[in-house]
């Protein structure tokens with residue numbers, strides 16, 4: 001399964017049970033940093049307001065006047081020149097209640113945290129004015145991530161990962177940042193691996209909200225010897241099966257957790273057989289995050305979008321195998337409209353009060369509850385689910 005996270009590949013060279021201690025930057029590589037097509041630098045600005053999609057939108061002068069603004073939960077965000085990727089992600093983050101509450105509480109220090117806190121306060125208080133200008137936040141962000149400067153279209157999922165990553169860097173306070181103490185402790189359980197991860201590497205409110213953990217089990221096909229390692233994840237990059245017209249998101253999750261055969265050059269070393277053996281690798285989620293962010297890998301390496309339609313389910317269940325079953329409900333969705341990663345348009349659908357859906361299209365925010373269905377999300381790209389319940393109906397084995 002080429003699309004499984006690269007986190008596990010490092011462990012596949014050895015069957016011995018190991019927890020791969022990493023610096024944050026390598027976590028970024030696994031879960032955050034862009035795939036190669038994204039990291040290729042975009043050429044100089046080709047933004048041309050006169051010919052672009054946005055030009056027609058800017059000429060729409062009746063943007064907010066027709067909307068009964070007192071009913072809106074959030075203000076729109078003005079487009080600063082192809083910044084729909086940013087606006088749609090900010091709207092989805094604003095709709096993420098534990099995240100929004102934490103940011104707006106403004107209890108922390110940090111340049112980006114403060115800038116986002118100011119923006120969120122404006123978004124919540126400027127509803128009657130229709131929309132707010134996110135340029136101050138954007139300036140602060142660009143100081144940290146200059147590749148987002150300019151007017152090129154960018155990838156919304158990539159923007160999301162950079163924002164969360166940079167915020168976390170400002171807020172990260174692991175209790176014992178003992179990286180100089182490279183004592184390798186091999187955890188014997190998911191819980192132990194999690195404790196080590198939190199105390200040594202990543203500990204912030206954002207970890208409480210977004211981070212889950214999966215187990216990677218490698219089994220020798222010859223002797224049956226099993227080894228397990230555990231890794232945190234900040235989002236789930238779900239593969240989209242190709243050459244299919246219509247796919248259910250449950251199938252994408254099944255593909256993510258399907259057993260992968262490691263053979264040929266990929267054969268891991270089996271500590272019992274004392275040689276490299278054909279093996280299987282299987283991922284399972286053992287710790288369900290409060291907020292589950294799913295990234296549908298819709299773009300091919302050359303930036304083209306796969307044509308498959310994905311049926312998004314409002315509710316999904318994540319089977320933790322031997323421990324728990326988590327139920328999630330969709331409340332936010334960043335959509336990409338178009339065919340290429342470097343063009344097109346991003347908007348967001350966000351749910352408030354657990355019932356009403358709003359379409360956030362740059363400065364326009366409208367209540368679309370009456371016409372909304374899961375089919376509305378046919379262009380979904382990044383999905384935001386909140387955990388509804390966690391059923392402990394298995395005895396803990398891991």
Ligand SMILES: [Zn+2]
Pocket residue numbers: 220221222223224225270271272273274277
């Ligand atoms: Zn073996």
